[in-house]
Amino acid sequence: MRDFFRRLYRAILLPAFGLALLIFTWAAVTYQVRQERHTAHYEAVLHSQSLARTLAEHSTHLLRQVDHATQLFKLKYEETGGALRLADFTRKNGLLDSLLPTKLDLPLAILDRDGRIIDSMNGYFAPDLRRQPVFRNHAGNPSDVSLVATPVVDSRTKKWQIQISRRLNHPDGSFAGIIMVMIDPAYFVEDHDRLNVDPGGAVMLISRENGMSAARIDDQVIISDSIDFSVPQPSATQPAEEFLLKRRFDAVDRVYSYAEMPRYLLTAVVGDPTASAMARFERRRNIYFGAAAVVSVLVTLFVYLLMRQAHRLRHTARMVIEAQLMLRAAADASLDAVYMFKACRMRGARREILDFTIADLNERGAQLMGYRRADIKDKRLVEVMPDLHSKGFVEKYRHVLESRQPLEEEFEVDFLPNRAVHWLHHQIVPITDGVAVTVRDITSRKETELATRQQQAELTAVNDASPLGLLRADASGHCTYVNRTFELITGLTREEALGDAWMRAVHPQDRVVLKTALQHMAHTRAPYQDTLRCVHPDGMIVWVSFKIAAMVVDGKVYGYVGTVDDITHVRKSVMALRESESRLRTIADTLPAMVAYIDAEQVYRFHNVAYEREFNRTGSTVLGRSIRETLGAQRYAFLEPYVLRALAGETLTFEEDDDSDTTERTYEVVYIPQMDEDGANVIGFHVMRQDITVQKREKQRLLRLSQVDALTGLTNRAGFLQKLHDAMAASRTNANLMAVMYMDIDRFKPVNDTFGHAVGDALLKAFSARLTHTMRASDTIARLGGDEFTIIMERIHRTDDAAAAAAKIVTAMQADFDLGGTVVSISTSIGLTYYRDEDLSPAELLNRADILLYEAKQAGRNTFRAGLPAHPPASNAA
Numbered sequence: 001m002r003d004f005f006r007r008l009y010r011a012i013l014l015p016a017f018g019l020a021l022l023i024f025t026w027a028a029v030t031y032q033v034r035q036e037r038h039t040a041h042y043e044a045v046l047h048s049q050s051l052a053r054t055l056a057e058h059s060t061h062l063l064r065q066v067d068h069a070t071q072l073f074k075l076k077y078e079e080t081g082g083a084l085r086l087a088d089f090t091r092k093n094g095l096l097d098s099l100l101p102t103k104l105d106l107p108l109a110i111l112d113r114d115g116r117i118i119d120s121m122n123g124y125f126a127p128d129l130r131r132q133p134v135f136r137n138h139a140g141n142p143s144d145v146s147l148v149a150t151p152v153v154d155s156r157t158k159k160w161q162i163q164i165s166r167r168l169n170h171p172d173g174s175f176a177g178i179i180m181v182m183i184d185p186a187y188f189v190e191d192h193d194r195l196n197v198d199p200g201g202a203v204m205l206i207s208r209e210n211g212m213s214a215a216r217i218d219d220q221v222i223i224s225d226s227i228d229f230s231v232p233q234p235s236a237t238q239p240a241e242e243f244l245l246k247r248r249f250d251a252v253d254r255v256y257s258y259a260e261m262p263r264y265l266l267t268a269v270v271g272d273p274t275a276s277a278m279a280r281f282e283r284r285r286n287i288y289f290g291a292a293a294v295v296s297v298l299v300t301l302f303v304y305l306l307m308r309q310a311h312r313l314r315h316t317a318r319m320v321i322e323a324q325l326m327l328r329a330a331a332d333a334s335l336d337a338v339y340m341f342k343a344c345r346m347r348g349a350r351r352e353i354l355d356f357t358i359a360d361l362n363e364r365g366a367q368l369m370g371y372r373r374a375d376i377k378d379k380r381l382v383e384v385m386p387d388l389h390s391k392g393f394v395e396k397y398r399h400v401l402e403s404r405q406p407l408e409e410e411f412e413v414d415f416l417p418n419r420a421v422h423w424l425h426h427q428i429v430p431i432t433d434g435v436a437v438t439v440r441d442i443t444s445r446k447e448t449e450l451a452t453r454q455q456q457a458e459l460t461a462v463n464d465a466s467p468l469g470l471l472r473a474d475a476s477g478h479c480t481y482v483n484r485t486f487e488l489i490t491g492l493t494r495e496e497a498l499g500d501a502w503m504r505a506v507h508p509q510d511r512v513v514l515k516t517a518l519q520h521m522a523h524t525r526a527p528y529q530d531t532l533r534c535v536h537p538d539g540m541i542v543w544v545s546f547k548i549a550a551m552v553v554d555g556k557v558y559g560y561v562g563t564v565d566d567i568t569h570v571r572k573s574v575m576a577l578r579e580s581e582s583r584l585r586t587i588a589d590t591l592p593a594m595v596a597y598i599d600a601e602q603v604y605r606f607h608n609v610a611y612e613r614e615f616n617r618t619g620s621t622v623l624g625r626s627i628r629e630t631l632g633a634q635r636y637a638f639l640e641p642y643v644l645r646a647l648a649g650e651t652l653t654f655e656e657d658d659d660s661d662t663t664e665r666t667y668e669v670v671y672i673p674q675m676d677e678d679g680a681n682v683i684g685f686h687v688m689r690q691d692i693t694v695q696k697r698e699k700q701r702l703l704r705l706s707q708v709d710a711l712t713g714l715t716n717r718a719g720f721l722q723k724l725h726d727a728m729a730a731s732r733t734n735a736n737l738m739a740v741m742y743m744d745i746d747r748f749k750p751v752n753d754t755f756g757h758a759v760g761d762a763l764l765k766a767f768s769a770r771l772t773h774t775m776r777a778s779d780t781i782a783r784l785g786g787d788e789f790t791i792i793m794e795r796i797h798r799t800d801d802a803a804a805a806a807a808k809i810v811t812a813m814q815a816d817f818d819l820g821g822t823v824v825s826i827s828t829s830i831g832l833t834y835y836r837d838e839d840l841s842p843a844e845l846l847n848r849a850d851i852l853l854y855e856a857k858q859a860g861r862n863t864f865r866a867g868l869p870a871h872p873p874a875s876n877a878a
Ligand SMILES: Nc1nc2c(ncn2[C@@H]2O[C@H](COP(=O)(O)OP(=O)(O)OP(=O)(O)O)[C@@H](O)[C@H]2O)c(=O)[nH]1
Pocket: 744, 745, 746, 747, 748, 749, 750, 752, 756, 757, 758, 759, 760, 761, 785, 786, 787
């Protein structure tokens, strides 16, 4: 609300002021015009009055002359005893000419004592003049006075006349008659030229007696008896001499004035045309109004310009305030501490600066001093931070203020609130009677700079200590820096190497190649590497590995960095190594076995010719490819456990069957891990691969031979024990139930004894065959020796299945055996036992079956005993 009124006040102040000024101007002008109109009118009245007086004087003079003429006539008439006549009196150069101009030709008449006209001239006189009061007055009054008679209207001319008469006496003094002169009042007004009346002006003579008037306006004479006028009473606004027509007799407006002629009851009136009388005033009024109009326009323009200017000023002020607010915000948001210090001066002529007052500061500035802004604003520095005095800062402010030279410097302080050492950067700028100080805490930057310098020093040391020669060049390729090692490798001093001179160190044959390569690199910006020869001043050749790369920032090359590595010794070693490797390769290639080396990433790094022959059958190369890539997923799945064991450091040998070809082949593979120089880590392994297909087949054949019973073709004891061992292991692993039968032919000895050993052998064969037919193919049937047989039944579901098989064997063997015409009848006894996940050796299990066999024998033979023996053997019974 208050803001609204303040805006309203601002908005209407200037227009109101302008309006007031205009009103005042126009009021003043109007008032002045009114005053001037009065004055002009008054002056016009005075002018008219002056003319009226002149008219009155002139008319009075003429009438008086006429009066004198009557008097003169009277004298002469009475001297002549009444003989004087008008002709004599009016003759040229006569008496009348001495008084009145001849041209007037005034009507004259002499009346006798009876009122009869005895002489007249220049006009008509009514015959009955004796009845007029004038006549009677003269007749009755012997005194010599002239009478001015009531104006008489001539009945013929309709003009009115002023009648002046005088008594004529006889010598004895008796009444002899009268002399009468008639004067046309028009005569007075006709002579108005003397008055110098303005054109259109009116000159009038009015009778106060009967209101008759004679007026002249320019060349026109107007006789009237109807002029209605009044003479105003004197007042403040109306001049006393003004004569007001109640009704105008023409269209011209005039300022009238009058002069009385009391002797003759006439009033002389002169009217000046208002237009001419007030012309000067009109001009002045126009000037006033014109000036007022101009002033109004100027005031309006001025107010408009002022309002515009005020608007601009307000706008500017608003912008200034906004700018101030922005500056304040910027100062508050600034990372710098900002202060405005105003000088506190000593009283007196010299006005020395004693201290500074904190005129303004931002929050960061207050924070830096350890206060809140409001607490220290307008305080003196000596109160807020006395250290500024003691440490010479106030002196600096004073110097900047007096010298008007800004000061900028970095320094270290320890008097800030936290008492820690700070690096500050301050800038002191002189302002009006004070200084503006900007302070930035550059501690971290200083620390960074220090760290950078340390790093640079460290880098320089590292460069110099580096085994690599270092070279730095600017964007145009000119060398700007080489390190100590570079000097040693190339044999050039740093000064000799700078610019393009370092190229001198390169062998002439390599120099051409190098220059071309560097030019190419400047375009491609790709790092360049090559092996070069450097030639020392004494002719010594040094082999170096030279690498150089461009330093690119924002896509622009601003320099190059190169390294020079002395590889002379390495090169010699490499050459020696290459020779050694060549020898080894020759040896390896002559070996029939396949030899390869695979690194820790399982990638082939070396192989001999035999290996290449084996694996390059498809035409693809092996080197650089992984085992999985080379052998395929299936073979890799088989090899992976061995590979991992080898990479874990184990030397191992295993057989690998390869059925990828038409014939199945077996290889003996040896993996030998390769340790690193420290012997701590496996960095790969060697592969020795040899085809052992022939040996393997021979071995299998021999093995088979050693495990077969020659008489029956069944598995012999060794084979049985091996199989029992394997079956028990599988049973333990898979938790399968298995059974073992131990059987013996009942009373076999009598057969041998009765029919001979050959029939005994035939019976053993027939028994074996019947046994084979009775059992499943997966069961292992073995002859331990003599008439003892064993059977291993793996993966049986129930014990009853095995018992059923035993019963089936017992039954099967009860049938006669026809042995080439010899019929033999025997039976068999069986001990049957089971096994599943027991801590038992094959011998103990077999012994358990043997005991059960014994029990079956004991039970009368031709039967079987199953389960656990009634009398278990001792643990070491096997
Ligand atoms: N024909 C032949 N006889 C053999 C062979 N090996 C051992 N014998 C004989 O087989 C007989 C085995 O007899 P035993 O098992 O001890 O006695 P048995 O007569 O079968 O009596 P019980 O087993 O108690 O019923 C012995 O007389 C041996 O000489 C062989 O390879 N061929």
